[in-house]
Amino acid sequence: MPLELFFVISLALLFDFLNGVHDSSNIVATMIASRAFRPGTALGLTAVANFLGPFLFGVAVATTIGDEVAQSNALSIEVIIACLVGAIVWNVLTWILGIPSSSSHALIGGMVGGVLAGAGFGAIKLRGLEKVIIALFASPLLGFFFGFLLTRLIHFLVQNAPMEINTFFKRGQLVTALAMAFSHGTNDAQKTMGIITLSLLIGGQIDRFQVPLWVVTLSAAAIGLGTALGGWKLIRTLGGRFYKIRPIHSFSTQMTSGAVILAASYLGLPVSTSQVVSSAIIGVGASESFGKVRWSVAEEIVTAWFITIPASALVSAGVYWVIMLFGW
DSSP: OOHHHHHHHHHHHHHHHHHHHHHHHHHHHHHHHHHHHHHHHHHHHHHHHHHHHHHHHHHHHHHHHHHSBGGGGGGOOHHHHHHHHHHHHHHHHHHHHOOOOHHHHHHHHHHHHHHHTOOOOGOHHHHHHHHHHHHHHHHHHHHHHHHHHHHHHHHHHHTTTOOTHHHHHHHHHHHHHHHHHHHHHHHHHHHHHHHHHHHHHHTSSSOOOOOOOHHHHHHHHHHHHHHHHHHHHHHHHHHSSSSOOHHHHHHHHHHHHHHHHHHHHHTOOHHHHHHHHHHHHHHHHHHHHHSOOOOOHHHHHHHHHHHHHHHHHHHHHHHHHHHHHHHO
């Protein structure tokens, strides 16, 4: 395998690892905040589920990312490097600042910026890019909507239940949190699989887009390891800054998020776990009272969502021009 291709795969796995660190908060924050599980236990369970998820739900998202967004025959390894560096830089910056921005947005922004700088507008598959953008921006609306409705339904069903019902919502999170972790593993790890497989195709290592098993295994391992290490700043943001999260909130958030993300994965739609979970938390809280939610925090997160794609696109375009300036 050429050295430059090995470098690209290493970058992709680094992005996958950081994605796991960055997004671990999305999976465990409400579970920890509601005191359903200790932090170490929560992160350990979800790390295992993140690792197993990519093996269970196919490669439809990987195909979308790697085969439906850009013309592979118009791309170069340098373009993929620029794409990944742009996404990694933005992920690290938002991680340091404790901002729950979207790794998926960062990757798509990095792809668009790198492809435009290195291959031009004609290399973009507009129908595929449109599909990705719609999925990224529609999924948080679905998270809010279904989180709102599900919580209203649960309140109606348990309105006369004794206080012991909280025990059910605490213990039930073992199932809902694992479902969400499986969904995160399959959707987010597949994005890395798509990039690595695209790189193998560009580098002449394969003759058609088909994800090898070793790519699935490495991608699953990288995101699982990242999840195990956790992103504590983001856990604090999602776990307590919106409102005081109780077991019913955590249960509803996890059930909603897992369902939305798994459905998207089945349809081959890359979505942002950060967006879906954050919007589900807001929807669950708003179902009880709109005044319950600290909307200033929600506004900060929404702002980060909208600036991530252009910011990571600019970074990746800049990286490509630097590579060309100094030679590869």
